[in-house]
Amino acid sequence: MNARLRFSIFIVGLGLITAFIPYKQNKPNQLKPAGLLEKSMDNQYLISVDKVARSVVDEDSTILIIDLRTPEEYKNFNIPGSINIPYNKLLDKDFEGYLDQKKIKNIFYSNGDIISTQAWTLCTGMGYQNNYIMQGGLNEWYKTVMNSNYSGDRITARENALFETRFKARKIFTEMNSLPDSLKLKFIETKRKNEKKLDGGCG
Amino acid sequence: MGPLLPLIEAPLWANLLAAFIIGIAFGFALEQAGFSSSRKLAGMFYGYDTTVLKVFFSAAIFALLGSLIMNYFGLIDLNLVYINEYYVGASIVGGIIMGAGFIMGGFCPGTGISALAIGKIDALFYLIGGFVGAFLFAETYPFFAEFATSGYKGPTKINDWLGLSPGVFALILIIAAVGMFWLAELAEKKFPKPEITNEI
Numbered sequence: 001m002n003a004r005l006r007f008s009i010f011i012v013g014l015g016l017i018t019a020f021i022p023y024k025q026n027k028p029n030q031l032k033p034a035g036l037l038e039k040s041m042d043n044q045y046l047i048s049v050d051k052v053a054r055s056v057v058d059e060d061s062t063i064l065i066i067d068l069r070t071p072e073e074y075k076n077f078n079i080p081g082s083i084n085i086p087y088n089k090l091l092d093k094d095f096e097g098y099l100d101q102k103k104i105k106n107i108f109y110s111n112g113d114i115i116s117t118q119a120w121t122l123c124t125g126m127g128y129q130n131n132y133i134m135q136g137g138l139n140e141w142y143k144t145v146m147n148s149n150y151s152g153d154r155i156t157a158r159e160n161a162l163f164e165t166r167f168k169a170r171k172i173f174t175e176m177n178s179l180p181d182s183l184k185l186k187f188i189e190t191k192r193k194n195e196k197k198l199d200g201g202c203g
Numbered sequence: 204m205g206p207l208l209p210l211i212e213a214p215l216w217a218n219l220l221a222a223f224i225i226g227i228a229f230g231f232a233l234e235q236a237g238f239s240s241s242r243k244l245a246g247m248f249y250g251y252d253t254t255v256l257k258v259f260f261s262a263a264i265f266a267l268l269g270s271l272i273m274n275y276f277g278l279i280d281l282n283l284v285y286i287n288e289y290y291v292g293a294s295i296v297g298g299i300i301m302g303a304g305f306i307m308g309g310f311c312p313g314t315g316i317s318a319l320a321i322g323k324i325d326a327l328f329y330l331i332g333g334f335v336g337a338f339l340f341a342e343t344y345p346f347f348a349e350f351a352t353s354g355y356k357g358p359t360k361i362n363d364w365l366g367l368s369p370g371v372f373a374l375i376l377i378i379a380a381v382g383m384f385w386l387a388e389l390a391e392k393k394f395p396k397p398e399i400t401n402e403i
Contacts, residue, residue, distance in 0.1 A: 004388070008381045011264065015377035018271045019370040026280045028208050 029127025036125050045120060046135045047107055049144045050162060053169035056080055064098065065134070068110040068119055079109065079141065080176040087115050090122060100128045109134035109141070145169050206270075206283040230317055239318035241309020241325060242399050248306050251396035253387035260380040267373050291354030308332070 031039070039045075055063050056079060065082035067074050074084040085095045087110065099106065106123075108116040108131065116133045123131045134141070145166050150159065210217075236258050237243045246252025273279040305311050308329045310318055315333065318326035344351070362372035 004384075008384070011261075011268075011377055012374075012381060014268050015264075015374040018268055019368075019374035021271070021275045021370055023271070023369045024275070025282065026208065026274065026277050028211065028280055 027127070031125050031127055036121065039124055040121065045124075045132050047132045048135055049141045050165065052079065052107060052109075052134050052141070053145045054165050056172060057165055057168045061104075063105040063107055065107050065109065066098070066119075068108055068115050075181070077173075077177040079138075080172050082109075087119060090119055099123055099131075100126075102129050105130045105132055107132045107134050109137050112137045112139055146173065206279045206281060208278055208280055211280070211283075230320065233314060233317045234321060238314040239321050239323065239326070241318070241323075244311070244314060245306060245309050246396070246399070249396070250390040250394040252400055253391055256387050257384055260383065264373070264377050264380050267376065271369055271373055286358035286360060289356040289359045290352060291356065293351045293353070296350075 052065065054060075055065075059081070065079050067078050067082045067084045068087040068090070069084075070086050071084055074082075074086075078084070083098065085092075085098065089095065090099075106128075108119045110116045110119075113133065113136060116137060120131050120133050136143075148163075148166065150163050155163075213221075233239070237254060238258070243252050244255055247255040270279060270281060270284070274281050301311075308315070308325075310326060310329050312333060315326050315329045319330055340347075362369050365372065367375075
């Protein structure tokens with residue numbers, strides 16, 4: 001048997017083997033259950049509505065507020081500057097670029113805490129970083145930011161600053177959400193963001 | 204380090220060192236295989252020397268087999284492998300220009316550098332031409348921008364397009380490659396140019 005024939009048989013044989021081995025995707029970043037448990041034990045991932053309100057007022061660009069409710073609910077009203085990733089589309093490729101990144105804080109919110117906590121667990125388990133939850137969700141936002149009034153005789157400087165932020169956030173929230181739909185939609189359309197790009201190629 | 208999972212957290216210097224060593228090995232192998240000779244490369248077009256096909260295809264199928272097998276054993280993350288993005292029109296036009304340049308100049312960009320490294324003057328002018336072309340392209344890019352970015356298909360893989368598993372596609376490609384190797388050797392016998400092949 002000459003070398004050419006031997007080489008051909010060898011390489012086709014290897015090919016036959018690979019044709020039968022199953023293809024699997026290695027996800028090296030995925031957290032093991034123990035790691036996830038540990039991460040969920042400390043409450044570092046909870047962010048109060050007051051902090052979110054301050055970020056809205058400051059137009060903080062180091063955070064991204066993510067609304068997990070349905071698109072209809074989102075269109076109705078949302079926290080200014082937030083984007084909409086409906087919970088049932090959380091694993092959609094279109095949103096991977098927003099979720100799988102290392103630069104900014106992603107703050108999830110929904111009406112209460114349940115959906116945002118589930119989203120936090122999913123994302124953290126997949127190895128995505130910088131996931132946070134707005135504690136209490138929109139219910140807490142309404143209670144604290146939209147409807148709280150200061151009632152007391154004297155106000156401390158700290159409380160004054162807190163309420164000023166709340167009032168400002170309330171104003172922005174009301175203004176943005178009372179825009180006509182045609183204008184509002186311009187702001188809130190979540191564009192597809194490609195998954196993180198890799199550098200490379202050859203010449 | 205790249206898609207190799209055990210080394211993924213390797214420090215930057217180790218990555219650069221590995222790239223340097225692989226680069227040297229690549230250039231050395233390229234030169235040793237005779238790829239710094241434009242007549243050998245052009246032989247692919249005329250059929251008297253098909254080393255290019257054999258070398259590149261065997262490199263491709265071995266890399267393919269290696270990556271699939273290593274992926275199976277969890278040693279590699281194929282998501283970290285760069286996949287060229289596919290622009291339909293630009294790929295066709297670019298392929299034609301590249302092919303025409305290849306057969307006229309006798310080098311592809313990589314082998315041109317390899318040939319310049321051993322002091323070939325034609326490679327020097329070939330590379331100057333390449334840089335001038337790249338410069339002109341960059342300067343006139345706004346005129347082509349619309350065409351260059353049309354027909355965007357994203358990073359597409361043939362096996363996804365055909366709906367095959369990567370392993371089955373690898374087998375098909377290997378059979379095709381082996382078939383081509385035999386055909387190529389037949390062509391070498393049919394269009395011999397001993398005055399060139401003996402010399403290089």
